[in-house]
Amino acid sequence: MDWVSENLDLIGSLTLEHLRQSVIAIAAGFALSLPLGWVAWRYRLLRGWVITVTGLLYTIPSLALLMILPVVAGYPATSETNLVIALTIYAIAIMVRAVTDGLDSVDPAVRRSATAVGYGAARRFWAVDLPLAGPVILAGLRVTAVSTISLATVGILVGVTNLGYLFTNGLQRRIVPEVLAGIVAVAVIALLIDLALMAAGRTLMPWARGAAPARRSAAEAAS
């Protein structure tokens, strides 16, 4: 454990790097999945295509993606952009489905009722459909967040520095505490982000607490 106490600065700065890369990818994946998920939900004909194609993205091996993307897009493999874009693609693979399922979970009677009292289509989406899809979308977002944070470590293999460095460096130099420190740090930030998302969900969706047992158990099963 001496190694850990002597290298707290390194662990701290790598954790911040890691957190920044992951959070940008999670946020970008979420933002892009909303319109994609909406399209898949709104247009039945596109649905199968959008869900299947985005779902297939997840089957691309991460190392291969990190090597192909720079060639296709023309940025250096070692750039942070490379890793963030790859992670965003995986986030989309999980989130699009969650958004579509979430919008599906909204009771059609509630949607009709919103129309009956005078919501226009756009206003209804933001004020009724999206908030009510919230619990299912949040469940998907929590899976995405944890998986992104864990997956980000692979970046070190193409030269993007983050907590993954503790794995490769620790293995090469046979410093077991360094590898362990990496595992713990990844687990801790995954847990913290998950807690933060859960807290955000409770604040933004106070109505979902204690209500709608079906929706809640779906969220728990997915997380």
Add this chain to the structure above:
Amino acid sequence: MIEFRNVTKRFPDGTVAVDSFDLVIPSRRTTVFVGSSGCGKTTLLRMINRMVEPTSGTVEIDGEDVAAKQGVALRRSIGYVMQNGGLMPHFTVAENIATVPRLNGRTRRAARARALELMDVVGLDTAMADRYPSQLSGGQQQRVGVARGLAADPNILLMDEPFGAVDPIVRAELQRELIRLQRDLDKTVVFVTHDVDEAFLLGDQVAILAEGARRLQVGSPSEITENPADDFVAAFIGADRGKRALRVKQTPRGRVLVDAEGRTQGVLVEGEG
């Protein structure tokens, strides 16, 4: 006044929900559409606020074709109450009631004040203002639904089987409450139900409908009971049974009315009421 003129609705799958329907719905009265499920009564209701567009024919409100009005604005000007209240599960009671005033651009504060005022009108404790619908009983949710329908003070109130999902005791209470409200507020109410007793209790004008919204009989409850158009209507309203088929029985203390099962339902009082 709401007027249906030769209205037909054919859905894309070919079913004809409403076939050449004509009816005048007088202002400031309660008109009830009653019929078994699938007879097109809800479709008729939804054509008034353009939730459903007629395939042919026109629906007019005070002489103006609703098709000429903007749908969203039209719906905000007409109260709508549906089964289970149709409340937004993610809005509090006060937010639910304040929905239409908020959509019409009232400030949050003004809309909330209006909501609290309406909670009083429909007999809800204002202490419930910040609860969510899932924390209320069925009857309370229904009252919130009625309050929401009244929030923008519309001239017309459309009610789609609003009391269908609550138990008989609560339903009777809500029905009495609606009669009281209607006496004070004087709205044009169009009410849909499959329950004949409810229709006769609430309706000034009752339209008995069959499949395709075919008019079997339109009239006041008294007119229909006294002179059913045909055997089907007589059977439908239960003219041959229950509390609508009474015979006179002589007792030592005077004449009473007895139903088919021999239970005494009331005392016959002589003279004009």
